[in-house]
Amino acid sequence: MKLTSKPSRQAASDAARKWVYPFREGNAQMRDLLGGKGAGLAEMTNAGLPVPAGFTITTEACNAFYQAGEQFPPGMWEQTLEALKEVERESGKRLGDPKNPLLVSVRSGAKFSMPGMMDTVLNLGLNELTLKGLVAATGDERFGWDAYRRFIQMFGKIVLDMVPAEFEAKLEEAKRKTGARLDSDLAARDLRQLVEAFLALVQQHTGKAFPSDPQEQLRLAIQAVFSSWNNKRAIDYRDFNKIPHDLGTAVSIVAMVFGNLGNESGTGVAFTRDPATGERVLYGEYLPNAQGEDVVAGIRTPKKIAQLHEEMPAVYQQFAQIARRLEQHYRDAQDLEFTVERGRLYMLQTRSAKRTAKAAVKMAVDMANERLITRAEALLRVEPNQINEFLHDRFDEKAKEGAAAQGRLLATGLNASPGAATGQAIFDADKAKDLGSRGEAVILVRQETNPDDVHGMLVARGILTARGGATSHAAVVARGLGKPCVAGCEAIEVDPEKRLLRAGDKVVREHEEISIDGTTGQVFQGRIQTVPPDLSQEKELQTLLEWADEVRRLGVWANADYPRDAQRAVEFGAEGIGLCRTEHMFFEEERLPIVRQMILAAGQATEMEDSLAALQRELAQASEERRPAQLRQVKDAQGKVERSKAIKDYHGALEQLLQFQREDFKGIFRAMGSRPVIIRLLDPPLHEFLPRYEELLVEVTELRVRGNNPPLLEEKQGLLRAVEGMREQNPMLGLRGCRLGLLYGAINEMQVRAILEACCTLTREGVPVRPEIMIPLVGHVNELKLVREQLEAVARQVEREQGAKVPYKFGTMIEVPRACLTADEIAQHAEFFSFGTNDLTQTTFGYSRDDAEGKFLLQYVQRKILPDNPFQVLDRSGVGQLIEMAVKKGRATRPDLEVGICGEHGGDPSSIEFCHGAGLNYVSCSPFRVPIARLAAAQAALSQSKKESDK
């Protein structure tokens, strides 16, 4: 926050500033200054719609209020009274006039809607005297006392910081005494007594009488609304929704109109289109003879808006027309509040309607088809991440209804991370990890989670917590992992000691099944059938994505390791495979023993072969006198090589793997047809394929202490030594990627042979192929140069053998800063770059993702040390800077360099926007994020052209 150095000059300039805007002076563009509500009321006023008289105190006034230590800025109060006079003139009433009193509401309203987060005071201006005037004016004594009672109650809670429950208790007491069932059953007399009780409560709580001066009431209410900007609820909401904390709230003061003046009165809310489905129908609720708060509070059950049509057809007609007009005017679905006072309609609010993902997509497509908006606007109307909701497994709706009917709905918590999951309830992370690792479906249930639980969360199908909000650890981690999570489900009680949860009188014990719906927050007992997403049924989404494809410049590819993933990626619209990780194929059950055999033999075999080659080179150069000895050495070494078990094992395993890999690649190429497929050569440290060191260490120690099985001990010790020899302090930065290829060239050669053989076979079958071979983790141009030369020789050799030509490319993954810094050199030997932003983020920050996310990154984001988790949202100023540098340098060397991104960021909309700006050719992401990426890429293109045309 900036403070000016000379407060006295500041005060002087503040006094000259305009803090207050009558509705007629505002418009819809002034949201920053007047808040959404104030701007909407002003816009409606100027559009000639029936809006009560009023004015708005600006958000700047709110900020000045905080800067001055919670004091109104100079001039603000005077301008408020000035504006009030205008309202009085317009309404013909006067605040505090005992004969014809003006009552007002004092309403908060920030730039971005924060529903229910801040405070509003109604019926302000009432006291013993004005009450009489109100009764006289309305001719309704009961109404008058009810209004007064509501005012004291609301003012007490919001302005005087009193406990609502105490008022409620008095109200209940009154109802009990009089036998009233509803508030509205209380007579004027009862309400009058209640007012007296309320006033006494205020006296008791504050030590002072309830403020009876209406101007004093107004002053205090404005202060209270300003203060509500910084209540905890509001701060948390802004944190979660990434709304800046320095915007401030505006305050609108509006002449009261009353929906509770009998059956010709009423109040309601309505949407111009169905916010759940997007259908074009007026959708909303209406409560006759009620004030707005009654609708929100849910005390009485409101009627469907259609009822209004029957009860007050003229009013309904007028309202429906206004709704259409507002939608046309704002060119978007509106969320409206209105009040009917004795047959006269008043509009109290219009704002853009919140909507479900499904509704957002349908509304956008419909409106574009209706020519209300352009297709470009339609594309910008849907938040790409919302599409996620179309893509997760859902519970079968029928099955869910059935479960609810059977009474299996246990509770509803916060819908913290979307998706649906069923599994055994497990009450600690260790056990969850054990079971989950064995492939069992587990729901981790905790009071709340902390970083010690992450290992369990990683393998759980879903997470349920009894405490914590949308920003709690469970919620944040689950969203990060893309797993369903219901958080803060306070209605259940978790007992980790007894290993059970209670919900009311129901009990779920460990290993019993539960089902959680992270999209709705519901928790069920037992199993519920899930259904996979079926995008082909989503016509509007398909339409929207087709429009996106027409607009976007970025290609959208997918990361896929198996033919079935490749198939799904194509269905979702992927135009290529940006990353096919060959190591996943190595982990398959029938292959792992072969892979282990290869790895355990690789070191010795390679060393023997290298040393034979070295001896042969020396022989060629040896002097005559040295030659016989040298020849003997070569022969010895050849003999050793021929007899070596290691070499037999190594090449035998490679030969077997070649068969497997060739079939793997055939499947993928077949699925992708003429689309490009980038295959990354083996990348992870080899010890990842071996048994875990710690487990072997325990086994060996046990065998050693027991001493009962020497042969097994010896075998395990041998394995332990081998694994120990390959262990690394920091495997992320160790012997992996192209470094492996440079040491154990035969593995790479096998993979390239498998790729080329697969391609040749398909080519002969007439299936087009576009293989791109990616050499990972290059940091120095020489690494790439050497590996590529070696492998291109293999590729040409296979082509010769098979008599086919394959349009292969060689390129590299850019994953370490040095590759970006020297991209001009690297591009000399790479036909394509693919940014591996996971590793690039790790090395640029110096974070090991495995360690950082559990140990400190969450805290970093919570404490705003970092704006986002850089593994989810690409860090533009650091990692992004390197990417831009690499693209520029790479293209300087090779203008047609194909550049893409295949890290997880490839599916994040903000990161996609960055990639568009950086001039990448494509982004590659998980198949499930392909639709999101298509939309995000279109939005990036649209924002850029907007920016350019704005220039």
Added chain:
Amino acid sequence: MKLTSKPSRQAASDAARKWVYPFREGNAQMRDLLGGKGAGLAEMTNAGLPVPAGFTITTEACNAFYQAGEQFPPGMWEQTLEALKEVERESGKRLGDPKNPLLVSVRSGAKFSMPGMMDTVLNLGLNELTLKGLVAATGDERFGWDAYRRFIQMFGKIVLDMVPAEFEAKLEEAKRKTGARLDSDLAARDLRQLVEAFLALVQQHTGKAFPSDPQEQLRLAIQAVFSSWNNKRAIDYRDFNKIPHDLGTAVSIVAMVFGNLGNESGTGVAFTRDPATGERVLYGEYLPNAQGEDVVAGIRTPKKIAQLHEEMPAVYQQFAQIARRLEQHYRDAQDLEFTVERGRLYMLQTRSAKRTAKAAVKMAVDMANERLITRAEALLRVEPNQINEFLHDRFDEKAKEGAAAQGRLLATGLNASPGAATGQAIFDADKAKDLGSRGEAVILVRQETNPDDVHGMLVARGILTARGGATSHAAVVARGLGKPCVAGCEAIEVDPEKRLLRAGDKVVREHEEISIDGTTGQVFQGRIQTVPPDLSQEKELQTLLEWADEVRRLGVWANADYPRDAQRAVEFGAEGIGLCRTEHMFFEEERLPIVRQMILAAGQATEMEDSLAALQRELAQASEERRPAQLRQVKDAQGKVERSKAIKDYHGALEQLLQFQREDFKGIFRAMGSRPVIIRLLDPPLHEFLPRYEELLVEVTELRVRGNNPPLLEEKQGLLRAVEGMREQNPMLGLRGCRLGLLYGAINEMQVRAILEACCTLTREGVPVRPEIMIPLVGHVNELKLVREQLEAVARQVEREQGAKVPYKFGTMIEVPRACLTADEIAQHAEFFSFGTNDLTQTTFGYSRDDAEGKFLLQYVQRKILPDNPFQVLDRSGVGQLIEMAVKKGRATRPDLEVGICGEHGGDPSSIEFCHGAGLNYVSCSPFRVPIARLAAAQAALSQSKKESDK
């Protein structure tokens, strides 16, 4: 290698090129083209010195020879014959003239001297006929036959690729038959028979007669010399000395003069100053009646050059005068070759003299004092790394002589890495590691080493191998580790099975002591007293370093963790401490238990305190209804905090550590006085201070299986869990540096308090202090901002408590790429930057040094994938690019930003040159490298001003 696309045009242009330069056409500046030898002979010729007639074939001809597939380039042979004619004219003799034959030598000579690496042929031009002419001309038949026999022998070996031993055998046979003791005892008759035997040998080996046509001899000899550029010896030598392989060798053809024409003849080599000590005396050897090769071959013991003064005073006078003239002319000590033929002096070579470090320093200082060279030139005459030789432990010379006298000198190998060490001979790396880790002095003895031995090499005092050269694994690793190494000591035989070594008839068994001198290559039995370096005795070095200090712009600081290191650093000329690592203090024996107590309690204690603070914040904001419950929670938490053992342990340990650290810092500040001291706050992952996980795991498993000590098992299990909780997959990239400080703020606060309290005490004592507090591993400006704000509050608090002002600075270590990329932001909160180039290299390349050096980096350097080990020589194009960016961005924000480097590169001359160019304020290195850095910094300044004045 670049090949032009049109060979015919190339050939045409080659033919027009000048390939041959008579001596009178060359000069000293033409080393690139004529090689060192050719340029020297030309320069001497033109200076009017007595040089035999001759000419030089250029290095370009050599390169063209290789490009043409080992063919002379067009025109070269014709130009050679042309130049030969001029020699014939000048000498009055003719090649192949039976009456008055010209004999020539054919000598190699590259730009950089490669002594003994390439080949030379003498006496070329002899055959049956010309021999007669030679005998007639010299009147010495024996000489004639001896010359002929030498020629055949040398030509056979070098040109005809024959085995020298076969010639030697014939020679020995002849001596045995005739009873001759020395070669010179053989009579003309004997030599004639030997010539016949040699010629028969040639016929037998080549299947052809010895080439008798002198022109054919010349052609073949030139070819052979060209070819010798690429013999294995020469390639290895260039690899080791980083001489490019594409320079090529020149070939000089020189009219023969004979030092073996009786006692008025002779040959010798001499230095214009003593190459061992640098003293200004004519130093060299002289062999009467001998050819040059006899001196080099060491067959006869030569006389000191002073003898010449007595034997041929006039010649000596002339030679001494020439020596002085050449030194004056070349402005450097010269290495001269000369021959006296029947009382007439001929100069055959002059070149810059190789010299020991000591001599280099003394010569440079003396010559500057003599005004032969400027001080700037003196500074450039010493290779900074040579100063290393002044800084290592050495064997006491007397003790070494004594050991030699006792017959304890076992053998002499290659002086692969300087320094002296004594210890038990140990024959495998595992055992070396075990003993070395326990602090025992170990010399690792291996046939040769490989990466599996590195763990043993790390703890050994020195390394001895029987095989391998200066670029062998042992040599490279030892130099990297700064440990003494004698490599390729072929005279010893290592028997790892029997665990002993043999040297002749001596045997050293495992655990017996040996001593190795890596500076000389000597290996001794038993212990030899070592002496530490004493720079204060090295007057010339002191002088040179003072001159360096006058010239350099870069400051030279030292890395020092203890007062004694700080003291030494100051003695060596350090101007500040660039890195004081506080964690080393934590490892001291009496402190480690306290540190462990702190660490084991830190997590729980911090969590409890954080959660209490959070509850208190919530209480302040709680609504009335929530307040009582909230208050209860706060009181509960307070109670827990008060009763908590973890909190007591944590703060108790911190309090104890505060005392220790305060004393540590006092000692260092006292040693440094008014010089700046940069103290780095705790950096390593905390688990480094705990017992090793694997060891605990074995202990616990043993206890569990044995089942005989449940209480101990439980205790160890608790510890195991704690250590497991802190383990990381990639600790290098985990919870360390400022990340620790952000999670466990109290540790940083304790350290800053200790620093400030120490400073306040000293300030009151009148000792000046300049503390600079360094926050490590910052990657985002917010990390620095938060930590600094917290710690600056502590600093001010201590100043208030102590009533003193301390001129402290806060800054950061730049160790991850992101810090460089965003240095402009970071500089807003940093008063200084210090580049931690070890970590920056790790993250820029994505290399874990621990893993990379053992697993692949050595291969990378050997295979020239990387030009150097980037942990030794700063990688300019990657890491350097980041550093330059950071300096630029940092200074843009804060022009007076103090910038230095504290990684190991701070002591490497090439890296220092880079730091100078990048505009750093200082380099900081190990105290022992401070003198090296002072000189290197001066050289960097001088090269820069030279470059600028050259512009």
